[in-house]
Amino acid sequence: MREDHVLxxxxxxxxxxxxxxASNWLYLAKLSSVGSIRDEETCERLRGLIQRQVQICKxxxxxxxxxxxxxxxxxxxxxxxxxxxxxxCSTLETMPVFGKVVTQGTREAAFVYAISAASVAFAVTxxxxxxxxxxxxxxxxxxxxxxxxxxxxxxxxxxxxGVAFSQSFVDVRERGKGQASSRALMNLHNNEAGRKAILSHxxxxxxxxxxSGSCEVKTCWKAMPPxxxxxxxIKEKFDGATEVEQHKVGSTKVLVPRNSQFKPHTDEDLxxxxxxxxxxDFDPRTPGMLGTVGRQCNRTSKAIDGCExxxxxxxxxxxxxxxxxxxxxxxxxxxxxxxxxxxxxxEIHTCR
Amino acid sequence: MAGAIIENMSTKKLVIVGVTLLLFQALAFMVGGLxxxxxxxxxxxxxxxxxxxxxxxxxxxxxxxxxxxQCEKLxxxxxxxxxxxxxxxxxFAVHIPMPGNEMSPWFQFILVIxxxxxxxxxxxxxxxxxxxxxxxxxxxxxxxxxxxxxxAHSFEHRNLNCNFTAAKTIENEGRQYDCDALPxxxxxxxxxxxxxxxxxxxxxxxxxxxxxxxxIRDIRLVGIHQNGGFTKVWFAMKTFLTPSILxxxxxYWRRITLMTRPPVLLExxxxxxxxxxxxINIPVEWFSVGFNWTWMLLFGDIRQGIFYSMLLSFWIIxxxxxxxxxxxxxxxxxxxxxxxxxxFGSFCLFIFDMCERGVQLTNPFYSIWASxxxxxxxxxxxxxxxxCACLYFLFLCFMVxxxxxxxxxxxxxxxxxxxxxxxxxxxxIFRFKFLMLVSLxxxxxxxxxxxxxxxxxxxxxxxxxxxLTTTITHADGPTEIYKMTGKEAQE
Numbered sequence: 019m020r021e022d023h024v025l026x027x028x029x030x031x032x033x034x035x036x037x038x039x040a041s042n043w044l045y046l047a048k049l050s051s052v053g054s055i056r057d058e059e060t061c062e063r064l065r066g067l068i069q070r071q072v073q074i075c076k077x078x079x080x081x082x083x084x085x086x087x088x089x090x091x092x093x094x095x096x097x098x099x100x101x102x103x104x105x106x107c108s109t110l111e112t113m114p115v116f117g118k119v120v121t122q123g124t125r126e127a128a129f130v131y132a133i134s135a136a137s138v139a140f141a142v143t144x145x146x147x148x149x150x151x152x153x154x155x156x157x158x159x160x161x162x163x164x165x166x167x168x169x170x171x172x173x174x175x176x177x178x179x180g181v182a183f184s185q186s187f188v189d190v191r192e193r194g195k196g197q198a199s200s201r202a203l204m205n206l207h208n209n210e211a212g213r214k215a216i217l218s219h220x221x222x223x224x225x226x227x228x229x230s231g232s233c234e235v236k237t238c239w240k241a242m243p244p245x246x247x248x249x250x251x252i253k254e255k256f257d258g259a260t261e262v263e264q265h266k267v268g269s270t271k272v273l274v275p276r277n278s279q280f281k282p283h284t285d286e287d288l289x290x291x292x293x294x295x296x297x298x299d300f301d302p303r304t305p306g307m308l309g310t311v312g313r314q315c316n317r318t319s320k321a322i323d324g325c326e327x328x329x330x331x332x333x334x335x336x337x338x339x340x341x342x343x344x345x346x347x348x349x350x351x352x353x354x355x356x357x358x359x360x361x362x363x364x365e366i367h368t369c370r
Numbered sequence: 371m372a373g374a375i376i377e378n379m380s381t382k383k384l385v386i387v388g389v390t391l392l393l394f395q396a397l398a399f400m401v402g403g404l405x406x407x408x409x410x411x412x413x414x415x416x417x418x419x420x421x422x423x424x425x426x427x428x429x430x431x432x433x434x435x436x437x438x439x440q441c442e443k444l445x446x447x448x449x450x451x452x453x454x455x456x457x458x459x460x461x462f463a464v465h466i467p468m469p470g471n472e473m474s475p476w477f478q479f480i481l482v483i484x485x486x487x488x489x490x491x492x493x494x495x496x497x498x499x500x501x502x503x504x505x506x507x508x509x510x511x512x513x514x515x516x517x518x519x520x521x522a523h524s525f526e527h528r529n530l531n532c533n534f535t536a537a538k539t540i541e542n543e544g545r546q547y548d549c550d551a552l553p554x555x556x557x558x559x560x561x562x563x564x565x566x567x568x569x570x571x572x573x574x575x576x577x578x579x580x581x582x583x584x585x586i587r588d589i590r591l592v593g594i595h596q597n598g599g600f601t602k603v604w605f606a607m608k609t610f611l612t613p614s615i616l617x618x619x620x621x622y623w624r625r626i627t628l629m630t631r632p633p634v635l636l637e638x639x640x641x642x643x644x645x646x647x648x649x650i651n652i653p654v655e656w657f658s659v660g661f662n663w664t665w666m667l668l669f670g671d672i673r674q675g676i677f678y679s680m681l682l683s684f685w686i687i688x689x690x691x692x693x694x695x696x697x698x699x700x701x702x703x704x705x706x707x708x709x710x711x712x713x714f715g716s717f718c719l720f721i722f723d724m725c726e727r728g729v730q731l732t733n734p735f736y737s738i739w740a741s742x743x744x745x746x747x748x749x750x751x752x753x754x755x756x757x758c759a760c761l762y763f764l765f766l767c768f769m770v771x772x773x774x775x776x777x778x779x780x781x782x783x784x785x786x787x788x789x790x791x792x793x794x795x796x797x798x799i800f801r802f803k804f805l806m807l808v809s810l811x812x813x814x815x816x817x818x819x820x821x822x823x824x825x826x827x828x829x830x831x832x833x834x835x836x837x838l839t840t841t842i843t844h845a846d847g848p849t850e851i852y853k854m855t856g857k858e859a860q861e
Contacts, residue, residue: 087445098544144416147414147415147416147590148415148416148417148418148435148436149415149418149435149436149465149468149469150436152468152469152470154468168467168471169471169472169474169476169598169599170407170597170598170599171407171408171411171597171598171599172407172408172410172411172412172413172595172597173411173413173468176414223551223592225412225481225483225551225592225594227410227481227594229671229674229675229719229723231726235409235410237410237411237412237594238412239412239414239592241414241485241590244487244545244546246544246545246546247545247546347493347494348575349491349493349494349585350456350457350573350580350581351457351571351573351580351583351584351585351586352447352450352456352457352460352571352585352586353447353450353451353454353455353456353457353460354456354457354573
């Protein structure tokens with residue numbers, strides 16, 4: 019029995035080492051078949067988690083649904099932000115979700131790590147405020163002095179719990195591997211930068227409720243930014259990411275910009291270790307590297323979504339297609355759309 | 371100078387009184403900073419989207435967001451679209467408080483604010499002057515297993531005030547509008563442990579109800595209540611202060627009646643101020659812990675209003691009685707010009723408060739700010755009150771100026787007086803100036819603190835502490851100085 023356990027541990031360790039630095043837990047988003055994650059046994063069956071993540075899963079099963087929603091959120095947001103780029107964040111049905119594209123320490127990997135750490139913090143915080151989780155901010159009292167907690171001094175912000183959970187769950191992969199590898203340092207930095215994108219953009223909202231609604235008494239709280247905004251912020255950081263290399267300062271290793279002329283990066287900036295490939299061609303040896311053949315492009319644009327750049331100079335073909343579109347629609351605030359069908363001819367350009 | 375109450379006090383006593391008061395204030399500051407938590411806390415609730423199936427309606431019309439009897443939930447509206455669920459069958463459910471906690475009467479009130487997260491869609495934008503109609507009901511229960519009891523149910527209209535900061539292009543679809551928070555609910559007593567809010571946004575195309583309000587993604591509520599710890603400390607301070615003020619007041623009045631002459635106006639005003647201070651200090655709020663008195667908030671407002679108008683009148687009369695222009699005042703009617711604006715302004719605020727908190731006694735979801743006419747009415751009341759305040763302030767400044775001018779006039783005639791008389795006058799002037807400066811300083815600090823509390827984001831602990839201490843001390847501090855000095859002066 020015990021040998022079995024040891025063997026399993028070793029196997030797990032091997033698996034963990036083999037899968038290297040891929041953010042495999044994002045695979046949770048693909049596990050729609052599992053249904054709701056309710057009991058500890060489900061944790062064992064979840065693919066993509068390393069042993070210590072399984073332990074976290076068992077310890078806080080109730081949070082796992084939120085984590086899964088977070089993973090889905092991260093993938094959706096990544097695909098939205100990269101919809102016009104050569105690598106459009108396309109996912110595979112196998113593990114790792116983004117193929118091998120994010121296993122190298124590229125800009126894209128930096129983005130994926132940042133957005134996924136942020137999305138877990140976001141989703142867990144949301145679950146907190148909708149009352150799904152019992153272990154949130156209200157569990158701990160704000161000042162840590164009174165036994166009565168909630169009734170004495172109210173709750174602390176849910177975001178604190180969300181961020182802490184993201185730190186323990188997402189960062190655990192990198193923490194385990196010893197601090198030797200520069201890749202782990204990069205991942206940790208980008209994870210933290212993703213969470214900072216939420217934390218430093220919290221909106222402070224206030225309400226005055228003194229006598230006759232005067233500002234004699236005023237209560238303020240912090241509200242999370244919408245996730246689209248978080249995505250935009252991280253995308254901006256992606257555009258201005260810093261290439262770094264590892265240096266030894268004393269006994270600790272730190273990441274410093276490769277070009278010493280550049281301003282050192284801050285906690286909120288993304289960093290990467292190696293330049294990205296051009297993502298132009300399909301590469302069977304690198305899963306996830308799909309190339310841009312068949313991608314739609316914009317003929318008039320000079321940016322990365324323009325046909326020139328998107329198709330990597332291979333040229334494009336133009337088709338005229340009839341599109342059935344919805345027009346003069348009537349909407350309700352939810353779930354009801356009544357439209358007419360309009361047909362129109364559209365030119366579509368696709369890369370060769 | 372018929373009164374001559376403050377001026378006759380010896381310097382030593384004045385200093386002792388001043389130091390004692392400062393110590394009391396410091397003590398209040400310490401209590402506020404070290405023992406009491408922040409005065410209020412805000413909890414953000416994300417409404418759970420429940421499906422109100424027809425089959426469930428018979429069992430219970432209350433939909434719970436979590437727990438054993440939780441409703442059939444939707445994660446997002448794409449899911450609803452796929453399941454062909456209509457807007458009229460979606461209920462936003464919020465349970466106050468969060469799981470694992472209970473509300474308590476010590477919270478004094480619950481104030482809830484509504485925030486709509488509306489997503490920008492090119493062909494489903496928010497129309498100009500859009501109004502949301504919400505069908506909202508509130509229920510309570512005192513243990514986790516009993517049935518919910520309805521507390522209030524209402525149809526409410528709220529004006530959507532949203533703007534979209536980015537360009538309205540197809541590229542920016544999926545971003546959110548910036549919407550102003552809407553007033554939602556105010557309950558003046560927290561007598562129950564659990565509250566449940568069910569919100570519906572019914573759609574009626576024919577009557578144009580909830581049409582053109584954009585694509586709502588989420589409803590967030592922010593619940594604000596007074597912290598239990600704060601309430602306890604606050605009650606304790608009130609309970610401690612009331613008897614002491616009461617004793618001082620009785621003693622003061624006894625001394626005045628013992629004198630051979632009838633009490634002068636200033637003494638009467640000080641006494642009246644003492645009464646209004648006792649009135650505001652009497653800890654009747656203790657009853658709110660035992661009884662479900664929703665009018666406590668309104669009552670508190672009224673008490674504060676009476677106290678403030680008394681305080682403002684006191685300042686005017688205090689200055690007026692020190693004009694030293696030999697004319698006999700000593701009658702309240704002389705001051706009608708100055709006191710008039712105070713009374714009128716407070717009356718305006720009272721009417722406004724009755725319209726807001728008074729109506730909330732019957733319908734907790736009512737808000738005067740929700741309708742256009744209501745907003746105009748409320749604004750006009752507040753503006754009139756503001757004009758009165760400005761008038762008052764001008765009068766006060768003018769009077770202070772007059773007092774100082776007369777004092778310097780007296781000073782020029784001083785050398786002509788006999789030595790004893792001159793010393794007497796010099797001491798008198800010095801002390802009046804001192805008191806005047808102190809009261810002006812306190813007034814400034816009061817104004818500054820209110821501003822600080824308003825401007826500072828309040829999230830910082832220091833801000834909260836100051837807020838607490840101002841709440842406790844700002845009203846009582848200066849008046850206490852006046853009262854005490856007035857009393858001491860009799861000796």
